[in-house]
Amino acid sequence: MTDTPRLDRRPEWTALEDHRAHWQDHLRELFAADPGRAERYVVRVGDLRIDYSKHLITDETLALLRELAAATDVFGLRDAMFRGARINVTEDRAVLHTALRAPRDAVVEVDGENVVPGVHAVLDKMADFAGRVRSGEWTGHTGKRIRNVVNIGIGGSDLGPAMAYEVLRPFTARELTFRFVSNVDGADLHEAVRDLDPAETLFIVASKTFTTIETITNATSARTWLLEGPHGLGDEKAVARHFVALSTNAGKVTDFGIDPDNMFEFWDWVGGRYSYDSAIGLSLMIAIGPERFREMLDGFHLVDEHFRTAPAEANAPLILGLLGIWYGNFFDAQSHAVLPYSHYLSKFTAYLQQLDMESNGKSVDRDGEPVDWQTGPVVWGTPGTNGQHAYYQLIHQGTKLIPADFIGFARPVGELSDVLKAQHDLLMANFFAQTQALAFGKTADEVRAEGVAEAQVSPRTFQGNHPTTTILAAELTPSVLGQLVALYEHKVFVQGAVWDIDSFDQWGVELGKVLAKRIEPALTEGADVPGLDPSTAALVAAYRELGK
Numbered sequence: 001m002t003d004t005p006r007l008d009r010r011p012e013w014t015a016l017e018d019h020r021a022h023w024q025d026h027l028r029e030l031f032a033a034d035p036g037r038a039e040r041y042v043v044r045v046g047d048l049r050i051d052y053s054k055h056l057i058t059d060e061t062l063a064l065l066r067e068l069a070a071a072t073d074v075f076g077l078r079d080a081m082f083r084g085a086r087i088n089v090t091e092d093r094a095v096l097h098t099a100l101r102a103p104r105d106a107v108v109e110v111d112g113e114n115v116v117p118g119v120h121a122v123l124d125k126m127a128d129f130a131g132r133v134r135s136g137e138w139t140g141h142t143g144k145r146i147r148n149v150v151n152i153g154i155g156g157s158d159l160g161p162a163m164a165y166e167v168l169r170p171f172t173a174r175e176l177t178f179r180f181v182s183n184v185d186g187a188d189l190h191e192a193v194r195d196l197d198p199a200e201t202l203f204i205v206a207s208k209t210f211t212t213i214e215t216i217t218n219a220t221s222a223r224t225w226l227l228e229g230p231h232g233l234g235d236e237k238a239v240a241r242h243f244v245a246l247s248t249n250a251g252k253v254t255d256f257g258i259d260p261d262n263m264f265e266f267w268d269w270v271g272g273r274y275s276y277d278s279a280i281g282l283s284l285m286i287a288i289g290p291e292r293f294r295e296m297l298d299g300f301h302l303v304d305e306h307f308r309t310a311p312a313e314a315n316a317p318l319i320l321g322l323l324g325i326w327y328g329n330f331f332d333a334q335s336h337a338v339l340p341y342s343h344y345l346s347k348f349t350a351y352l353q354q355l356d357m358e359s360n361g362k363s364v365d366r367d368g369e370p371v372d373w374q375t376g377p378v379v380w381g382t383p384g385t386n387g388q389h390a391y392y393q394l395i396h397q398g399t400k401l402i403p404a405d406f407i408g409f410a411r412p413v414g415e416l417s418d419v420l421k422a423q424h425d426l427l428m429a430n431f432f433a434q435t436q437a438l439a440f441g442k443t444a445d446e447v448r449a450e451g452v453a454e455a456q457v458s459p460r461t462f463q464g465n466h467p468t469t470t471i472l473a474a475e476l477t478p479s480v481l482g483q484l485v486a487l488y489e490h491k492v493f494v495q496g497a498v499w500d501i502d503s504f505d506q507w508g509v510e511l512g513k514v515l516a517k518r519i520e521p522a523l524t525e526g527a528d529v530p531g532l533d534p535s536t537a538a539l540v541a542a543y544r545e546l547g548k
C-alpha cells in the first residue's frame, strides 16, 4: 500500500467536483462568449487535426484537468512505460508496444537488453516471407501459388489485423484474398474456407500464448480441412507449406506441428490488444506489402514521440484522455461513441472496444484496493451515415450524455477516388452537420419560427450541448491509420494512469474460460458438473434435451 491519497480525495479531484457543481454553460453560450475557442481548442499531430472545441470545457476546466494529470503523475508513468519499466504490475511485465514501431537505430532496453534489433529482425523475416507470398515464390505443397490467406486468431490476434486489413483495402494486393477466423463457432471457419482450394490456401495461426482454446480449435479444424477435406492434400508434410504461426510460445507452436522456422516471434512485453504492429500483423503485411506496413509503423511512432515529448497543453492523447475523465467521472457519462465517417473504418470501433474496455474495465486500483470512481466507458459506434438512421436519435434527443468522436477525411482513397469525390462530399456534409446539430441543437423558438404548432414544438426541439471531438485528416493512408491507433492507445493509457488501474492485464476474461472448460464435458458426454448453480444446471439440461 502506498500512502498517497486516493484519487477521489485529492484536492485536484475535489476542485473538479466543485467546478462541475457550478457548471451551467451551454455550448451555444460558450461559443458566443469565446468564438476563438474554435481555433484555440485544436491540436495537430502528424496528419491529424483534432478539434475539441465542441466540448463542455473552458480554459479553467482544462487547467484543472491538467492539474489532476500532474497530481497523478501521468507523465511519470508514461516515461516508465517508454523506458521499459514493469508497469503491468499484476503480471510483472514491461509494456513496450512502442518499441515495435521504433526506428532501426533506436535503443529500448528491457532488463538491460536492447530489444529493437530483435524487433527489426522479425520485421525483416516477415518482409521476406510476405514478399515471397506476394510474388508467388512461396508455393503450397502441390506447387500451386498461394491465393488465399486465412488468419486464425481471436481478440488482439484477430481484431487488429482484421480491422487494419479493412482500413487499408485500397492498398492491398488484389490477386490475394484474405479472411479472418476468430469465433469458436465452427460456422466461422466453415464459411471462410468453403469456397477455397486447400492447395492455394495459407493459414496464419495468430496467438500470443498459443493456448487460446478458440484459436487452437479452429487451427486444428483447419488442418483437418487442409489434409482430409473434400479437396484435402492428404499428406502431413503439407502442413509445413500451409501453416505459419505468430506467437511468443515456440514450444506450443512446435507441439501443434508447425515448423519453428515458420514461426514469427514476439514478446511478453507486447499485450494482445497492442500487438497488430508486431508479428501479429503478418497477414496485413502480406496484403499491403512491407513498405506500406513500415509507413503504418512510422505513423504509430510519430504519435508515440508526440505523446512522449509534447507539453501537456498540446498533448493530444492527454487532452482526449482527460476529456473522457471529465465526462465519466464528473458528468456520470457511461459510454463513449466512436463514429467514423469512412466505410474503411467499419471495424475500427470494434477494435477500440478491446483496446479500451479490456484495458480499462477494472475495479481495483494498482494496489488491489477497490476503486470508488468510474473507470473505462462502454465504447461503441458504427460508421456514419448508417448510425444516423439507427441510434443517433438517442444521442440527439435521449436522456443520456454520450460524448462522441467523429473521424473523417478530406479526400476519398482508392482507384475510384475521382469518380466518388461528390459522394464523399455528401458523406462529409453529414459529418459536419451532425457535430453542429449535436452541439448547438435547435431551440423551441427556432422551431416555432418555422410555423410549427405549439403541441409539436417540444418533440422537434433539439437541446444540443452534446460534446464531440472531430478528428480530420486529408486521407486514410497507412501512416494515418498508425497515427489514429497510437492516439487511442495513449488516450487509454492516460485514463488508466489517472484512475490508478493496471491497464495492461485482463484477469476479467479468465473466469469464463475456466467455467467453459468445466461445463464442456456436461454437453459432450453428459458428465456431471459439480458446483453448477441451479439456473445453469437447468439450462444445461434443456440444451441436452433440445439437442436430442
Ligand SMILES: O=P(O)(O)OC[C@H]1O[C@](O)(CO)[C@@H](O)[C@@H]1O
Binding pocket: 154, 155, 156, 157, 206, 207, 208, 209, 210, 211, 212, 215, 272, 273, 358, 506, 509
Ligand atoms: O493471442 P492469444 O494468446 O491467443 O490471446 C487472444 C486474446 O485473449 C485475451 O488474452 C483475452 O481475451 C486477449 O487479451 C488476447 O488478445
